[in-house]
Structure formats: structure tokens, C-alpha cells
Amino acid sequence: MPELPEVEVTRLSFADRIAGATVTAVRMGKPLRWALGAAxxxxxxxxxxxxxxxxxxxxxxxDRGLLLLHLGMSGSLRFDTQYPPAGPHDHFDLATTLGLLRLHDPRRFGAVVHVTSADAPEALKLLGRLGMEPLGEDFDAIAxxxxxQRRASPIKQVLLAGDVVVGVGNIYASEALFRAGIRPTTQARRLSLPRARKLHAxxxxxxxxxxxxxxxxLRDFSNAQGEHGLFQQxxxxxxxxxxPCRVCATPIRALRQGQRSTFFCPQCQKP
Incomplete structure (x- = not known):
């Protein structure tokens, strides 16, 4: 599933190129996760x-309203001036004066939703309960x-839940916990302020x-220019x-948490 870094990378790969464009046509393919919300x-x-x-x-x-786009489990966006005809997994085309934005989504868990404003009920239903932005200025260590402190669940599960901090997906939760030296099974409320600061950083x-x-x-993610990511390396x-752990050479272990695989070093990461 594309997580926050993949979504941000996607945004950066086409945001400047599409800004100022005027929509000239919209093509809808098979139904996505939610209805468009407008003709x-x-x-x-x-x-x-x-x-x-x-x-x-x-x-x-x-200039009137906004579009909310979610890539779902396997979606990706492309933005270009020339395209082949839409394929069976191309479910949304936004043609503009500067190029065409296309959503490719084999599993159709993605979505494109039109709302009148960020304060509209439809937008608040999707965005209203999201936690702090981890790359934003409001991501405060004390908060x-x-x-x-309000969560008794394992810290890995709390990171994935998205209501304390948003967008820390499975890969990045495992990696952040390793760098902070925290075992993924540790109860979130047991973390002291110094350990929480390490995890925040x-x-x-x-x-x-x-x-x-x-x-x-890991499978098929690429940005809006078709370029693959390299962080997994x-x-x-x-x-x-x-x-072997890259720090202490202890074999890395794996466990299942909430149907997701978690990886950790039993030596470097403490309960």
C-alpha cells in the first residue's frame, strides 16, 4: 500500500506541472471505493x-471546491501530455490544458471524491480524525x-492507527521503532517522555x-513520472x-501484529 512518503513523492512529481491547469474533460472507469460526488x-x-x-x-x-484522491492498496498516478488509450485498470482520467492525470488501480480500493470545501461533511468524514502530520510543523514531541499516554495498545499498532500521528505505515513504523530502540510490542502509554522524544525524531x-x-x-509503486522508490534498499x-542486524549482528526477528508483519532487533530494541 502506498504510504505517506509514497503519496508525498507522488505529489512532488506532478504538483508544479499541473498547477494553473484548466480541466477540459473527465473520464470515469469502473467504480472506485467511493463515488465521485459530482457529475x-x-x-x-x-x-x-x-x-x-x-x-x-x-x-x-x-477554483471551486477540491478533489480528494486516495491511492488505496495498489493505486498510482501518472501525469503526462501523451497517453495510450485507457486500459482495464485505468479508472479516472482528469484531462487538463497542461496534461492528463490518470489513476491506475488494479484493486480499485482507491478513490477520487469531489467536495465543496475542506470543511464539507464529506471531507471531514475522511480527514477530520487524522492525527498530526509527522513532517509538518505541528508535529510536537510533547503532544x-x-x-x-492515552493508548494501551502496542506502540507499533498505535503508530499505524493514524489518530495520534498520521501516515506512519508498516515499513516506516518498523524502521522508526528500530532507530528509537523501542520494541514494537511495548505499550504506548509506558513510553517515557525521553523515549517518546527519540521516537518522534x-x-x-x-x-x-x-x-x-x-x-x-516493494511491488509496483512509482511516482507520477513512472520512477520507482529506493528506500527499501x-x-x-x-x-x-x-x-544479521546492521548494528549488532543479532538475527532480525519477525512477528504478526494486526495482520501485518513487524520486524525488529531483539538486542537493539528494548521493551
């Missing part, structure tokens, strides 16, 4: 002012620790490095079960 022809003539991100959602600001560092590396491509623990 496609209603979007024709609207200008795209810019592209933002909130968690794993992309927000295309229009992060306070949020963890590790989350920012890991996600920042991932964005700089173009995200992670520098992973310290993720998908390295049985291999």
Missing part, C-alpha cells in the same frame, strides 16, 4: 490551483507523548529519508527476518 462534466472548466497532502490523501485545490527522520529516496517500491529491519 464528471461539472468539473470541466475548473482551474487547478495547487496540490496538497493530508496524511495519505492528495488534495487538488480547484505526541501525550497522545501515546526517528519518525521524522525515517519519513524524511523515505521521501528523499523516492519512497519504497536502506531498510535496517523491514523484510530482513533472519538476517
Amino acid at each position: 464528471p462534466e461539472e468539473l470541466v472548466g475548473r482551474q487547478i490551483l495547487g496540490v496538497r497532502r493530508r496524511g495519505k490523501y492528495l488534495l487538488l485545490d480547484l 505526541f507523548h501525550a497522545g501515546l 526517528a519518525v521524522r527522520d525515517v519519513l524524511g529519508r523515505a521521501v528523499q529516496s523516492g519512497g519504497s517500491t 536502506q531498510a535496517m529491519v523491514y523484510a530482513r527476518e533472519g538476517q
Whole structure:
């Protein structure tokens, strides 16, 4: 699943190129996770002012309203001036005066939703309960620790939940916990302020490095220019079960948490 770094990498790969474009046509393929919320022809003539991100959602600001885009489990966006005809897994085309934005989504868990504003009920339903942005200025270590103190679940699960801090996906939660020296099974509320500060810094560092590396491509992720991510090549623990820890040489272990694989070093990461 594309996580926050992959979504941010996608945004950066086309935001400047589409800003200022006018929508000339909209094509819908097979139904996606949620309905568009407007007739496609209603979007024709609207200008795209810019592209933002909130968690794993992309927000295309229009001169009237905005589009919320989610890549789901296997979705990807492309933006170019020339395209072949839409294939069976191309479910949304936004044609503009500067190029065509296409959503490719084999599993159709992605979504494109039109809302009148970020305060509209439809938008608040999707965005209203999201936690702090880990790469934003509001990601405060004290507030992060306070949020963890209210949660009895394992820290890995709390990071994935998205209501304390948003967008820390499975790969990056394992990597951040390793860098912070915290066992993924540790109860979130047991973390002291100093340990929470270490984790806060590790989350920012890991996600920042991932964005700089173009995200992670484990199967088919690529940005809006078709480029693959390279962060997986520098992973310290993720998908390295049985291999020696890059720090202490202890074999990396794996366990299942909430139907997701977790990887950790039993020597470097303490309960």
C-alpha cells in the first residue's frame, strides 16, 4: 500500500506541472471505493490551483471546491501530455490544458471524491480524525507523548492507527521503532517522555529519508513520472527476518501484529 512518503513523492512529481491547469474533460472507469460526488462534466472548466497532502490523501485545490484522491492498496498516478488509450485498470482520467492525470488501480480500493470545501461533511468524514502530520510543523514531541499516554495498545499498532500521528505505515513504523530502540510490542502509554522524544525524531527522520529516496517500491509503486522508490534498499529491519542486524549482528526477528508483519532487533530494541 502506498504510504505517506509514497503519496508525498507522488505529489512532488506532478504538483508544479499541473498547477494553473484548466480541466477540459473527465473520464470515469469502473467504480472506485467511493463515488465521485459530482457529475464528471461539472468539473470541466475548473482551474487547478495547487496540490496538497493530508496524511495519505492528495488534495487538488480547484477554483471551486477540491478533489480528494486516495491511492488505496495498489493505486498510482501518472501525469503526462501523451497517453495510450485507457486500459482495464485505468479508472479516472482528469484531462487538463497542461496534461492528463490518470489513476491506475488494479484493486480499485482507491478513490477520487469531489467536495465543496475542506470543511464539507464529506471531507471531514475522511480527514477530520487524522492525527498530526509527522513532517509538518505541528508535529510536537510533547503532544505526541501525550497522545501515546492515552493508548494501551502496542506502540507499533498505535503508530499505524493514524489518530495520534498520521501516515506512519508498516515499513516506516518498523524502521522508526528500530532507530528509537523501542520494541514494537511495548505499550504506548509506558513510553517515557525521553523515549517518546527519540521516537518522534526517528519518525521524522525515517519519513524524511523515505521521501528523499523516492519512497519504497516493494511491488509496483512509482511516482507520477513512472520512477520507482529506493528506500527499501536502506531498510535496517523491514523484510530482513533472519538476517544479521546492521548494528549488532543479532538475527532480525519477525512477528504478526494486526495482520501485518513487524520486524525488529531483539538486542537493539528494548521493551
